[in-house]
Amino acid sequence: MPVRNLFSTAARMAVVAVMLTAGSAYADDYSDVAQLLKSGKTQQALQKADTYLAKNARDPQMRFLRGIALTNDGKTEDAITAFRLLTEDYPELPEPYNNLAVIYARQGDLDRARSALEAAVRNNPNYAVAHENLGDIYARLAYQSYAQSLAKGGRPAALNPKLKQLKDMLQPAASVAAPATGPAAVQPTQPAQR
Secondary structure, three states: OOOOOOHHHHHHHHHHHHHHHOOHHHHHHHHHHHHHHHOOOHHHHHHHHHHHHHHOOOOHHHHHHHHHHHHHOOOHHHHHHHHHHHHHHOOOOOHHHHHHHHHHHHOOOHHHHHHHHHHHHHHOOOOHHHHHHHHHHHHHHHHHHHHHHHHOOOOHHHHHHHHHHHHHHHOOOOOOOOOOOOOOOOOOOOOOOO
């Protein structure tokens, strides 16, 4: 399955979104953290985000960037907590749900990934990334169901072509970055500044 390791892409997109939507004083802080993430300096990004959040604890954009930094640093449970708290404080934002789905899918928890993505598209029906990710999750769930049916004595003549088609569809493309562990092609994103 084409699992795209787009956390660095999300950081680049965050810089653009921040520059377009935030005031210049905050944009410097956002772009600094995003640039640190882009260059792989996760610890420095976390420190800068934490310093900023000590003064602006409810800022959703910086909290989101911090969640990305936690994810990149391998602090999965902390990242889940960060994104989940964002969904509680700002339930209208679809991006934290999308990024929760990224983590859940990488953990193999496709049901939680599906639920998170369904919340994202409920909050923003025009959110194309979440729709794409939800389609990928549904495809992976279909593959699992067909494989389970085959294992339980289902009809090979009907199931094997479906499994092959889904397997081919879910394989990473040659041009996609090295896949991370996980079953779904989910793309993390950044929230718009509120």
